[in-house]
Amino acid sequence: MMQEGLDDGPDFLSEEDRGPRAVNVDLQTDATLQVDISDALSERDKVKFTVHTKSTLPNFKQNEFSVVRQHEEFIWLHDSFVENEEYAGYIIPPAPPRPDFDASREKLQKLGEGEGSMTKEEFTKMKQELEAEYLAIFKKTVAMHEVFLCRVAAHPVLRKDLNFHVFLEYNQDLSVRGKNKKERLEDFFKNVVKSADGVLVAGVKDVDDFFEHEKTFLLEYHNRVKEASAKSDRKIRSHKNAADDINRIASTLYTLGTQDSTDLCKFFLKVSELFEKTRKIEARVAADEDLKLADLLKYYLRESQAAKDLLYRRGRALVDYENANKALDKARAKNKDVLQAETTQQVCCQKFEKISESAKQELIDFKTRRVAAFRKNLVELAELELKHAKGNLQLLQSCLGVLKGDT
Amino acid sequence: MSCMRRFCHETQSHDSLHSCMCRRSVALLLLKMSEERDPAALSGSAQTEGEEDLFVSAMESPEAARLSAEDISPSSNGPRDDDPDDPDDLFAEATEEVSLDSPERQPILSDGPSPAITPVTISPRVDVFDRSPDLDEDEEENRDTFDIQISVSDPEKVGDGMNAYMVYKVMTKTSLSIFSRDEVCVKRRFSDFLGLHSKLASKYMHMGYIVPPAPEKSIVGMTKVKVGKEDLSSVEFVEKRRSALERYLLRTVKHPALLKDPDVLQFLESSELPRAVSTQALSGAGILRMVNKAADAVNKMTIKMNESDAWFEEKQQQFENLDVQLRKLHASVESLVCHRKELSVNTASFAKSAAMLGNSEDHTALSRALSQLAEVEEKIDQLHQDQSYADFYLISELLGDYVRLITAVKGVFDQRMKAWAKWQDAQVMLQRKREAEAKLQYASKPDKLQQATDEIREEIEEWEGKVQQGERDFEQISKNIRREVGRFEKDRVKDFRVVIIKYLESLVHTQQQLIKYWEAFLPEAKAIA
Numbered sequence: 059m060m061q062e063g064l065d066d067g068p069d070f071l072s073e074e075d076r077g078p079r080a081v082n083v084d085l086q087t088d089a090t091l092q093v094d095i096s097d098a099l100s101e102r103d104k105v106k107f108t109v110h111t112k113s114t115l116p117n118f119k120q121n122e123f124s125v126v127r128q129h130e131e132f133i134w135l136h137d138s139f140v141e142n143e144e145y146a147g148y149i150i151p152p153a154p155p156r157p158d159f160d161a162s163r164e165k166l167q168k169l170g171e172g173e174g175s176m177t178k179e180e181f182t183k184m185k186q187e188l189e190a191e192y193l194a195i196f197k198k199t200v201a202m203h204e205v206f207l208c209r210v211a212a213h214p215v216l217r218k219d220l221n222f223h224v225f226l227e228y229n230q231d232l233s234v235r236g237k238n239k240k241e242r243l244e245d246f247f248k249n250v251v252k253s254a255d256g257v258l259v260a261g262v263k264d265v266d267d268f269f270e271h272e273k274t275f276l277l278e279y280h281n282r283v284k285e286a287s288a289k290s291d292r293k294i295r296s297h298k299n300a301a302d303d304i305n306r307i308a309s310t311l312y313t314l315g316t317q318d319s320t321d322l323c324k325f326f327l328k329v330s331e332l333f334e335k336t337r338k339i340e341a342r343v344a345a346d347e348d349l350k351l352a353d354l355l356k357y358y359l360r361e362s363q364a365a366k367d368l369l370y371r372r373g374r375a376l377v378d379y380e381n382a383n384k385a386l387d388k389a390r391a392k393n394k395d396v397l398q399a400e401t402t403q404q405v406c407c408q409k410f411e412k413i414s415e416s417a418k419q420e421l422i423d424f425k426t427r428r429v430a431a432f433r434k435n436l437v438e439l440a441e442l443e444l445k446h447a448k449g450n451l452q453l454l455q456s457c458l459g460v461l462k463g464d465t
Numbered sequence: 466m467s468c469m470r471r472f473c474h475e476t477q478s479h480d481s482l483h484s485c486m487c488r489r490s491v492a493l494l495l496l497k498m499s500e501e502r503d504p505a506a507l508s509g510s511a512q513t514e515g516e517e518d519l520f521v522s523a524m525e526s527p528e529a530a531r532l533s534a535e536d537i538s539p540s541s542n543g544p545r546d547d548d549p550d551d552p553d554d555l556f557a558e559a560t561e562e563v564s565l566d567s568p569e570r571q572p573i574l575s576d577g578p579s580p581a582i583t584p585v586t587i588s589p590r591v592d593v594f595d596r597s598p599d600l601d602e603d604e605e606e607n608r609d610t611f612d613i614q615i616s617v618s619d620p621e622k623v624g625d626g627m628n629a630y631m632v633y634k635v636m637t638k639t640s641l642s643i644f645s646r647d648e649v650c651v652k653r654r655f656s657d658f659l660g661l662h663s664k665l666a667s668k669y670m671h672m673g674y675i676v677p678p679a680p681e682k683s684i685v686g687m688t689k690v691k692v693g694k695e696d697l698s699s700v701e702f703v704e705k706r707r708s709a710l711e712r713y714l715l716r717t718v719k720h721p722a723l724l725k726d727p728d729v730l731q732f733l734e735s736s737e738l739p740r741a742v743s744t745q746a747l748s749g750a751g752i753l754r755m756v757n758k759a760a761d762a763v764n765k766m767t768i769k770m771n772e773s774d775a776w777f778e779e780k781q782q783q784f785e786n787l788d789v790q791l792r793k794l795h796a797s798v799e800s801l802v803c804h805r806k807e808l809s810v811n812t813a814s815f816a817k818s819a820a821m822l823g824n825s826e827d828h829t830a831l832s833r834a835l836s837q838l839a840e841v842e843e844k845i846d847q848l849h850q851d852q853s854y855a856d857f858y859l860i861s862e863l864l865g866d867y868v869r870l871i872t873a874v875k876g877v878f879d880q881r882m883k884a885w886a887k888w889q890d891a892q893v894m895l896q897r898k899r900e901a902e903a904k905l906q907y908a909s910k911p912d913k914l915q916q917a918t919d920e921i922r923e924e925i926e927e928w929e930g931k932v933q934q935g936e937r938d939f940e941q942i943s944k945n946i947r948r949e950v951g952r953f954e955k956d957r958v959k960d961f962r963v964v965i966i967k968y969l970e971s972l973v974h975t976q977q978q979l980i981k982y983w984e985a986f987l988p989e990a991k992a993i994a
Binding site for chain 2: 450
């Protein structure tokens with residue numbers, strides 16, 4: 059349906075750079091592997107992303123190459139990380155949400171059906187708006203997929219993952235199908251078991267202060283972010299509704315201006331023009347708030363969940379370790395299968411310690427990333443709000459000047 | 466209908482073929498039903514108004530409004546009764562014409578005390594009546610300086626339960642001599658305002674004067690107030706009504722003829738006003754109103770007027786278009802008010818959640834920044850709320866007023882159509898009488914011939930007079946309408962201009978505040994380390 063390049067995207071992503079939302083902590087690894095989504099195509103029911111890689115790493119055949127990937131392949135990659143025991147000690151970058159154009163498509167369809175009931179101008183206007191909305195959603199989904207890839211590329215361990223390299227390089231279809239019903243059902247049960255287990259594991263008091271604190275903190279933080287994210291969505295929706303109203307007002311004023319026989323006609327036309335412009339600015343304000351604030355909150359909702367998952371895995375490993383210890387003591391007491399119990403205990407111990415070590419670093423990095431991202435976005439939000447308010451003000455004042463001067 | 470056989474007051478004839486729905490008979494019928502005396506709701510009722518004594522004093526005022534004698538004379542054909550005590554006779558001796566615009570007129574301000582209950586931070590009162598020294602091309606008049614200030618304030622609840630009602634203080638400050646004092650304060654309730662409008666409409670609309678419509682009734686709103694709910698919505702309702710009543714009075718006195726009307730003077734000045742129960746929907750008069758409305762609708766469909774004057778056709782079309790667009794605009798603005806209120810609520814709730822997030826954030830600088838963000842959002846929510854009030858009180862109410870005003874304007878055009886119809890009907894009658902006379906020539910009985918001839922001659926004279934009167938009335942109403950429309954349009958231009966500029970200024974203020982808040986926040990965000 060629509061083909062969009064991202065070269066004109068600067069006003070959507072941060073103004074200076076189109077880098078990943080999460081700021082890289084370790085800048086040295088940047089040059090060796092750079093990933094981005096250079097192009098995207100939206101078709102009837104799927105989006106095709108062109109993943110572009112630049113790398114000096116020896117395991118790639120070329121230095122620069124591109125492949126086309128779909129959303130399911132991203133999910134496959136994410137899941138492969140989650141299922142990999144080796145990565146139990148890392149915060150797995152959250153999977154990008156599925157591209158959802160349903161709402162926008164529905165609106166466009168409704169508009170098409172209602173074409174007869176409105177004037178040509180109104181129709182064109184609304185069509186333009188809906189197309190702009192579609193475009194915005196499109197850009198967003200592209201950005202979110204890109205962020206995921208960049209996070210993986212920035213992670214010292216994950217970037218070496220074989221599946222990741224296949225994902226980046228293999229220029230044929232990965233033949234990853236979406237999960238069928240049976241698999242989805244399995245997933246569902248797995249999640250149920252996991253949450254129940256999570257509760258159990260969380261109940262275990264941790265000796266380590268750092269992790270204990272993190273546990274409490276993350277739980278509360280995750281909930282608060284969830285709420286803030288929901289509230290900010292609602293706020294932005296109201297803002298968009300108000301902007302739509304101003305749009306309709308501008309149209310009606312225009313009609314009034316063309317019909318009026320008194321001096322008011324010029325007046326109405328000028329005000330109509332003003333409202334057209336201010337409405338565009340209001341819509342931009344809502345869009346920017348969406349980007350800088352709402353998306354930020356949504357992202358950290360997902361990442362805080364991923365961090366919670368890490369803590370769960372560590373907790374699980376701790377419980378396993380403690381159980382193994384108990385089993386070992388029992389075995390020693392009975393003097394039966396001692397060697398086996400010892401091996402199990404060793405394995406559990408190693409696993410737990412490995413996870414603990416990397417988890418600590420991961421959580422510290424998480425905090426750093428979070429603070430940096432919030433800072434960046436809040437600053438940009440404030441700057442954009444200022445820019446738009448000043449723009450609005452200037453329009454209003456100049457219009458007022460003209461109108462007052464007329465009388 | 467019984468009027469088919471009886472003497473019909475409207476056309477002053479016995480003719481049974483008269484096709485107009487005779488309201489007088491219905492009225493008399495209904496009057497017997499209801500025990501309330503209700504003079505004004507009926508068009509020129511046979512009953513005298515109880516307050517006529519009070520009008521005597523007003524009659525003595527030298528500056529009583531005068532209308533052209535051609536308009537109203539006791540012998541005119543009209544729905545009015547030939548009642549010598551009818552206060553409308555006040556204008557019988559009138560000779561001067563009423564001017565619409567006087568160069569020396571001063572602004573009519575509503576400057577009274579702030580209403581007792583007001584959630585509005587931006588003043589809802591608008592100086593709608595800006596002065597510009599333009600003269601009406603048709604008329605000029607030498608007038609003394611003309612100023613009057615009216616305010617409606619201090620709503621008070623009287624009684625309780627379902628019989629409760631709100632009483633408003635109406636204060637008039639003026640230097641005009643038609644008023645007995647410089648400053649008058651009276652207490653009025655909503656039905657008093659409706660009663661006033663009803664009287665004015667019955668007196669002036671058929672002459673082509675655009676009588677400003679009264680604010681609308683609201684059963685839901687009033688019930689909440691009666692029941693005693695002190696919540697925000699009933700407070701807002703009372704404030705909305707107070708403001709609407711004030712605008713109504715200001716518009717009414719702005720009309721030069723209405724200002725001098727004894728009913729208006731009485732309303733503004735006398736401490737006791739007889740209760741206008743006729744305004745209740747279920748009273749005899751209320752039912753009569755509904756009958757009238759139906760009759761009007763039918764008549765409108767059946768009268769096919771030959772419009773000789775293109776100006777009227779053009780104007781009617783313009784008002785039709787204006788009506789459609791204003792209604793659309795009004796609906797959009799109401800939607801905007803609603804969404805902005807929603808935005809304000811959602812911003813406040815987001816602010817709270819941001820504060821909570823800031824609390825749970827363990828990085829100190831970020832936590833502080835988030836709390837600051839929460840504060841900014843809270844201030845912005847207040848800003849949105851204020852803006853929505855401005856949206857409402859400035860624009861939405863103005864549009865609502867004008868939608869109702871345009872209905873009154875259309876009504877006035879309809880009155881002209883009726884006047885034309887009456888004139889045509891009189892011509893038809895005259896023609897019939899003449900034919901009857903001609904037929905008499907061939908009548909048989911010679912002894913009765915003379916008497917019959919005399920009778921018919923009398924009737925012919927009568928109808929000739931009526932035809933002339935009808936033509937005069939029609940011409941007068943046409944003239945009045947032209948003048949009224951000119952005045953109306955001027956006022957409309959002024960009103961809209963003033964209000965829109967005020968509204969834009971409120972938007973400017975909002976943006977300036979936004980800039981202030983975000984500029985204060987930016988360094989906090991940058992300070993996150």
